[in-house]
Amino acid sequence: MAQETEKINAEVIAVYPDKIKIVVDSLEDFRIAGEALQVGSYLKISDNENAILMAIIENFSIIVNEAGKRDYAIEALPLGMIRGGKFIRGGDSLAIPPKKVEPATEEEIKKIYDQYIDPKEKFTFASLSSNPNIRISVNGNKFFNKHVAIVGSTGSGKSHTLSTIIQKAIAEKNGSFSINNSHIIVFDIHSEYKSAFPTANFIDIKNLVLPYWLLNSEELEEFFLDTEANDHNQKFIFKEAIVADRKKHFKGVETNKNKIHYDSPLYFDINYVLEYAKEKNTEVIGTGEEYVSGAKKGQEKTTQGSLYGKLTNFVNRLENKINDNRLDFLLGQKSKDITFEETLNQLVGYQTDKQSNVTVIDLSGVPFEVLSITVSLISRMVFEYGYFYKRLRNAKDPNEKINNDIPILLVYEEAHKYVPNSDLVKYRSSKKSIERIAKEGRKYGVTLLLASQRPSEISETIFSQCNNFIAMRLTNPVDQGYVKKLLPDTLGTLVDKMPSLKQGEALLVGESIILPSIVQIDRCANEPSSNDIPYWELWKEEWKNMNIEEIKNEWYS
Numbered sequence: 001m002a003q004e005t006e007k008i009n010a011e012v013i014a015v016y017p018d019k020i021k022i023v024v025d026s027l028e029d030f031r032i033a034g035e036a037l038q039v040g041s042y043l044k045i046s047d048n049e050n051a052i053l054m055a056i057i058e059n060f061s062i063i064v065n066e067a068g069k070r071d072y073a074i075e076a077l078p079l080g081m082i083r084g085g086k087f088i089r090g091g092d093s094l095a096i097p098p099k100k101v102e103p104a105t106e107e108e109i110k111k112i113y114d115q116y117i118d119p120k121e122k123f124t125f126a127s128l129s130s131n132p133n134i135r136i137s138v139n140g141n142k143f144f145n146k147h148v149a150i151v152g153s154t155g156s157g158k159s160h161t162l163s164t165i166i167q168k169a170i171a172e173k174n175g176s177f178s179i180n181n182s183h184i185i186v187f188d189i190h191s192e193y194k195s196a197f198p199t200a201n202f203i204d205i206k207n208l209v210l211p212y213w214l215l216n217s218e219e220l221e222e223f224f225l226d227t228e229a230n231d232h233n234q235k236f237i238f239k240e241a242i243v244a245d246r247k248k249h250f251k252g253v254e255t256n257k258n259k260i261h262y263d264s265p266l267y268f269d270i271n272y273v274l275e276y277a278k279e280k281n282t283e284v285i286g287t288g289e290e291y292v293s294g295a296k297k298g299q300e301k302t303t304q305g306s307l308y309g310k311l312t313n314f315v316n317r318l319e320n321k322i323n324d325n326r327l328d329f330l331l332g333q334k335s336k337d338i339t340f341e342e343t344l345n346q347l348v349g350y351q352t353d354k355q356s357n358v359t360v361i362d363l364s365g366v367p368f369e370v371l372s373i374t375v376s377l378i379s380r381m382v383f384e385y386g387y388f389y390k391r392l393r394n395a396k397d398p399n400e401k402i403n404n405d406i407p408i409l410l411v412y413e414e415a416h417k418y419v420p421n422s423d424l425v426k427y428r429s430s431k432k433s434i435e436r437i438a439k440e441g442r443k444y445g446v447t448l449l450l451a452s453q454r455p456s457e458i459s460e461t462i463f464s465q466c467n468n469f470i471a472m473r474l475t476n477p478v479d480q481g482y483v484k485k486l487l488p489d490t491l492g493t494l495v496d497k498m499p500s501l502k503q504g505e506a507l508l509v510g511e512s513i514i515l516p517s518i519v520q521i522d523r524c525a526n527e528p529s530s531n532d533i534p535y536w537e538l539w540k541e542e543w544k545n546m547n548i549e550e551i552k553n554e555w556y557s
């Protein structure tokens with residue numbers, strides 16, 4: 001009886017799988033005291049069977065009824081049901097007709113986000129955008145175990161978000177020790193991240209040492225050969241010289257020498273390859289006959305070797321590379337001296353003098369023509385580390401459940417530059433290596449975090465493997481459309497908010513979060529150096545001197 005006498009203020013007038021329509025006669029009476037009711041607010045709809053449907057307001061409109069009175073129509077997106085105190089995604093099991101609709105309280109919303117994740121798996125780096133009091137956690141295991149994509153237009157806050165996530169990941173500790181077991185490698189193309197991770201292992205062109213001899217055959221050919229020319233002679237000589245020199249330098253068991261091949265990660269001297277090519281290019285062979293008359297009488301007749309003069313381009317190309325000091329990090333003496341172990345140690349933060357959770361690899365000085373093979377080599381080494389480490393662990397203990405107890409996160413800023421939706425040769429190596437990690441890395445404890453302002457330009461193979469999305473403000477319609485396609489269709493109009501998100505706001509979707517949510521990412525502690533430049537203030541200051549000489553020194557160093 002009480003129900004009939006209670007003044008009905010709000011009523012559900014339609015229930016669709018993806019939409020709930022509600023009419024409210026007075027918004028003042030409907031909202032919870034002290035809390036604003038807005039697009040994005042949460043509603044609680046109950047039925048007669050003690051189930052509660054949570055929905056999020058998508059839009060408001062005013063309808064004037066026959067009596068000339070104004071009512072409010074609200075359309076809401078069903079998010080999931082609370083039944084017996086548990087939250088279940090999806091809204092289709094609400095008994096019809098629904099009994100009651102009211103705004104959800106802060107406590108109720110908190111409970112949904114909280115309850116789903118075991119406290120020891122909780123990883124928190126954002127708050128609900130419509131209510132900063134509500135902290136939003138993701139399941140840290142599911143978040144880092146599956147690849148993550150951060151997309152957004154320039155200035156939307158991707159670099160800051162990435163910094164926040166990494167800073168929090170390296171700070172959390174399950175005990176009292178000085179450094180946790182997180183391992184993150186950041187490919188930093190714009191020199192932004194040194195300031196965000198002051199304790200990082202910082203590598204740039206001045207101290208990066210990569211051994212060219214660890215490149216695989218495809219990378220070697222991309223680097224040293226004119227692949228467009230598709231010259232078989234070049235290829236043959238190159239391969240022959242490399243394999244021969246690897247065998248020469250090999251110090252292991254004699255019987256293993258025959259197993260050495262073009263892709264073996266073993267030392268060879270690039271100068272030997274050059275000498276060998278030069279030799280073949282100028283080779284003359286004795287015919288076994290002698291001159292019988294003339295000035296050369298008695299000397300053996302010679303004929304040009306089969307490759308005589310045919311390798312000139314190759315020799316020149318090789319010489320140019322070896323003498324190019326911009327490529328010293330790959331071809332210099334240090335690259336010849338460094339061992340496999342030292343190379344891997346430097347990349348994963350196990351240098352002898354310091355351990356670091358984060359390794360920032362500043363790629364800004366790496367010449368463009370070798371960017372792809374540089375990124376490829378590093379990515380591939382990390383992937384193979386995971387692969388062989390798993391094999392080792394399983395060999396030691398066949399019952400081993402955890403494939404890798406030192407899992408690694410690889411972070412690619414401006415990912416479209418390494419893994420584009422393009423088959424151009426210059427991207428081939430990095431694309432292949434990163435796609436392999438996208439497909440198989442998870443099993444070996446190697447995960448990707450990709451940030452990009454041009455999601456539509458990223459390889460689809462990569463994106464379709466991402467399970468967690470942080471979609472920030474995205475204004476380009478092509479990119480919007482592309483991202484929408486990748487997100488679950490149950491998102492309703494939440495995705496339409498993408499172009500209007502504020503700086504640091506994001507649509508957080510994926511396996512690691514109970515509900516797709518619009519969140520405000522926490523500010524990072526140390527900022528990347530990607531802050532907006534205060535043009536107007538700077539321009540209004542007094543004329544500043546420009547030290548061209550200092551700039552030149554930096555340029556030439």
Ligand SMILES: Nc1ncnc2c1ncn2[C@@H]1O[C@H](COP(=O)(O)OP(=O)(O)OP(=O)(O)O)[C@@H](O)[C@H]1O
Binds near residue numbers: 152155156159530
């Ligand atoms: N969580 C946040 N809250 C408030 N402001 C933020 C937040 N994150 C970033 N910002 C602001 O937004 C601006 C741009 O951020 P950021 O450099 O991270 O953008 P971006 O998406 O990486 O841009 P680009 O694609 O050009 O690299 C910064 O000046 C920063 O102060």
Ligand SMILES: [Mg+2]
Binds near residue numbers: 158159160530
């Ligand atoms: Mg950025």
